[in-house]
Amino acid sequence: MASMETFQTLDDLLDHFDVPEAVWQAFEAQVGSPGNDYRLLVALAKVALVSACGSASNVAETEAGGGVKERVLKMSALIDQQDDSELLPPEASEEPTSAQLAALHKKVYVENRAPYTDRLEKIRRRLTIESAQNRQETWSFALRGCTTLLQPGQRRGVVVHPQWPQRHQCWYHKALEQDSEQGQGLGDHRKTQANRDRRQARKRRLATEREELARHRSSTASASGKGSEDQSGLELRLTKTQSADKGEPTVELSPDFEGDGEPAVKAVTALPAKRKESTASDGPETPSGVGAVKAESVERGDKAPHGDAPSEEAGTQDAGSLWVPDRVKKALEKSKSFEDFRRCRPFRFLHSNERDQLAASLKAEAKRARLEVYVESLDRKKDAELNLASPKIFDEVDKSVMDGEWDGFHSGFPCTSFSRVRWRDSPGGPLPVRCSARIYGLPGNTPAQQREADEGTLMATRSAGLHEKQVASCRRREVPEVSTLENPPGSEVCNSQPWVQHVPVVGKANTEAAGAYPEDLTDEIAKRIIETWKRILNLEWLRYQMQQKAKQISELQVKWLSNGKRLYEESSPTVVNPLSKDPKNCIGSKAKPRKRTRWLQEAEAGRRVVNHQSFVHGLTPNGCGGHDYETCNAMDA
Numbered sequence: 001m002a003s004m005e006t007f008q009t010l011d012d013l014l015d016h017f018d019v020p021e022a023v024w025q026a027f028e029a030q031v032g033s034p035g036n037d038y039r040l041l042v043a044l045a046k047v048a049l050v051s052a053c054g055s056a057s058n059v060a061e062t063e064a065g066g067g068v069k070e071r072v073l074k075m076s077a078l079i080d081q082q083d084d085s086e087l088l089p090p091e092a093s094e095e096p097t098s099a100q101l102a103a104l105h106k107k108v109y110v111e112n113r114a115p116y117t118d119r120l121e122k123i124r125r126r127l128t129i130e131s132a133q134n135r136q137e138t139w140s141f142a143l144r145g146c147t148t149l150l151q152p153g154q155r156r157g158v159v160v161h162p163q164w165p166q167r168h169q170c171w172y173h174k175a176l177e178q179d180s181e182q183g184q185g186l187g188d189h190r191k192t193q194a195n196r197d198r199r200q201a202r203k204r205r206l207a208t209e210r211e212e213l214a215r216h217r218s219s220t221a222s223a224s225g226k227g228s229e230d231q232s233g234l235e236l237r238l239t240k241t242q243s244a245d246k247g248e249p250t251v252e253l254s255p256d257f258e259g260d261g262e263p264a265v266k267a268v269t270a271l272p273a274k275r276k277e278s279t280a281s282d283g284p285e286t287p288s289g290v291g292a293v294k295a296e297s298v299e300r301g302d303k304a305p306h307g308d309a310p311s312e313e314a315g316t317q318d319a320g321s322l323w324v325p326d327r328v329k330k331a332l333e334k335s336k337s338f339e340d341f342r343r344c345r346p347f348r349f350l351h352s353n354e355r356d357q358l359a360a361s362l363k364a365e366a367k368r369a370r371l372e373v374y375v376e377s378l379d380r381k382k383d384a385e386l387n388l389a390s391p392k393i394f395d396e397v398d399k400s401v402m403d404g405e406w407d408g409f410h411s412g413f414p415c416t417s418f419s420r421v422r423w424r425d426s427p428g429g430p431l432p433v434r435c436s437a438r439i440y441g442l443p444g445n446t447p448a449q450q451r452e453a454d455e456g457t458l459m460a461t462r463s464a465g466l467h468e469k470q471v472a473s474c475r476r477r478e479v480p481e482v483s484t485l486e487n488p489p490g491s492e493v494c495n496s497q498p499w500v501q502h503v504p505v506v507g508k509a510n511t512e513a514a515g516a517y518p519e520d521l522t523d524e525i526a527k528r529i530i531e532t533w534k535r536i537l538n539l540e541w542l543r544y545q546m547q548q549k550a551k552q553i554s555e556l557q558v559k560w561l562s563n564g565k566r567l568y569e570e571s572s573p574t575v576v577n578p579l580s581k582d583p584k585n586c587i588g589s590k591a592k593p594r595k596r597t598r599w600l601q602e603a604e605a606g607r608r609v610v611n612h613q614s615f616v617h618g619l620t621p622n623g624c625g626g627h628d629y630e631t632c633n634a635m636d637a
Contacts, residue, residue: 010034027053103499208489322543323476325404332544341541346372347533350401351410352379352388352463357517358410361526369530371537389458401469407536408482408529409470411463417456479536482529 014024028034096104107113324332328345335341347366351358359375366373378386378397388394400406422432433445433453441453470483496502503510 099497099499102497106499106501204489211489322478323404324540325477327405328540332540338541342370342537343372345537345540346374347407347536348405349373349375349408349410349529350397350406351375351377352412357519358522358525361519361522362529365523365526365530366533369534371530371533388462389455394462398466398469401466401473404473404477406470406473407533409467409484410525411467411483411485413463413486414456414459417453418460479539480532482532482536484525 104115108115331341331345335344349359349362356375356377359377362373362375378388380387386393388397401409417433422430431449432442433449434441434456440457441450445453464485467483467485471481474481474483
């Protein structure tokens with residue numbers, strides 16, 4: 001700065017230090033122009049000058065000392081003009097799946113890990129797990145507790161304990177026992193797990209087949225009038241016993257049940273006893289079983305255990321036609337077109353659930369399909385009088401299902417006494433009343449707990465029985481079956497994706513929330529039900545139209561035959577002599593062939609119906625044999 005004071009002007013200073021003009025312009029762009037007074041530069045701090053000079057040196061190479069500009073690259077230099085694939089969106093196969101996106105979200109936001117896959121870390125983790133599974137104890141196990149510090153200041157050494165041989169012998173026997181018990185699991189854990197899953201699946205399949213076979217035998221025996229007394233295995237006699245003070249159902253096991261051990265189950269049948277006359281109020285009745293003949297069904301005059309015949313006033317069935325409920329037949333007779341039938345024919349759906357999410361999904365989907373839907377939800381929590389354990393309420397629902405009053409049915413599951421949450425160690429929570437080995441109740445149940453288990457068994461069997469009768473009703477009508485069953489056989493295990501996080505069900509509020517159907521599930525069920533109902537709508541309309549056309553054609557055929565027979569008997573045909581020379585009495589080559597007019601061709605093809613008002617059998621005016629149609633009117637079918 002002292003040397004700068006010897007110059008009179010700023011230009012002298014720049015000339016002395018030989019500063020390029022471009023660099024000086026860049027410097028002025030950083031600190032501003034001092035004009036021709038270099039004393040302004042002297043007044044600046046040293047830090048500001050050094051910083052400005054550094055910035056000016058970086059920008060010195062730019063043209064005319066201007067500011068730094070971003071270089072614009074041409075697209076032709078980056079993209080191959082002959083290849084258009086770089087400009088197109090990725091294909092569907094290249095897009096990530098929902099499972100991959102969910103796994104990436106969990107990895108980055110939940111586990112706070114890197115989004116990329118570190119394969120070395122993955123291999124290291126797998127080796128650590130395998131080494132932990134296959135790790136065996138070493139000799140240090142025997143020397144554990146025998147190390148001590150010899151003297152202060154000396155290194156740690158090993159002192160052989162006097163009881164070391166006994167310790168070694170004990171460790172050796174424990175290692176042998178551990179290897180013998182867990183050798184297979186430690187050696188091949190994955191194979192053992194796969195074999196265990198395969199055996200469980202086979203057991204479930206065999207149990208389902210045995211149950212289906214037992215149900216078929218019970219139904220066959222009941223339909224033939226032999227009953228099901230000859231069925232072997234565990235027989236559950238379900239009788240209605242009215243207690244003097246409680247009036248609750250009790251479950252009685254058959255005499256072949258001995259002791260605490262469960263007998264070998266070959267067939268499970270339900271043997272309902274005949275309903276006793278009682279003047280007491282209607283209470284819950286014991287379960288009737290799936291596939292068994294109900295005594296009340298026999299009293300109503302039903303003919304078959306599964307295919308319970310509907311009552312005469314519930315539907316009609318003509319000779320050679322299908323059974324149609326009265327509500328459907330009235331809608332068909334009332335409708336003049338298919339759109340009228342769509343509006344006049346409501347579809348009825350029955351299910352049981354406190355939170356009616358399934359009904360909302362059905363109504364929303366039916367509105368988009370232009371279908372009329374009526375949904376009824378039976379649940380005791382919504383209405384205390386709607387208790388399916390009551391014989392009176394259940395008889396009404398059972399009769400409506402057999403009479404074909406419902407087009408769809410969903411059998412819910414009474415999770416109260418069957419829930420596994422009862423086995424959780426939660427203070428103040430309800431205790432379990434049944435297990436997989438004691439499905440009808442634990443031996444240590446109190447009377448109140450056993451009544452709860454009996455009512456749950458009753459609701460489960462009745463719900464499954466209504467499901468079977470709805471399927472039988474659809475089969476009688478020969479329409480697609482619309483009936484679903486919650487928790488069917490084989491649904492004990494739920495295979496979810498590894499990234500799914502299961503929320504623990506703790507507390508009554510969480511338990512009730514877990515029992516409700518999610519909206520995505522009900523929407524998917526509603527879509528499939530509506531698709532099936534649309535097929536049923538078309539099927540019922542086409543069958544009715546074919547039946548009406550067949551009746552019209554058969555009536556016209558009867559009229560045509562009766563009219564032709566009467567005219568044939570009244571007419572007197574002329575005998576033609578083929579040897580006569582009279583051209584009027586011989587069959588010449590000028591005989592007019594029968595004309596196949598357009599209306600006749602359409603009548604033979606079944607597209608039009610011909611009303612023959614007059615038919616003359618005899619000779620034509622020119623003397624040749626043939627038929628003359630005087631009046632024929634064609635009308636559309």
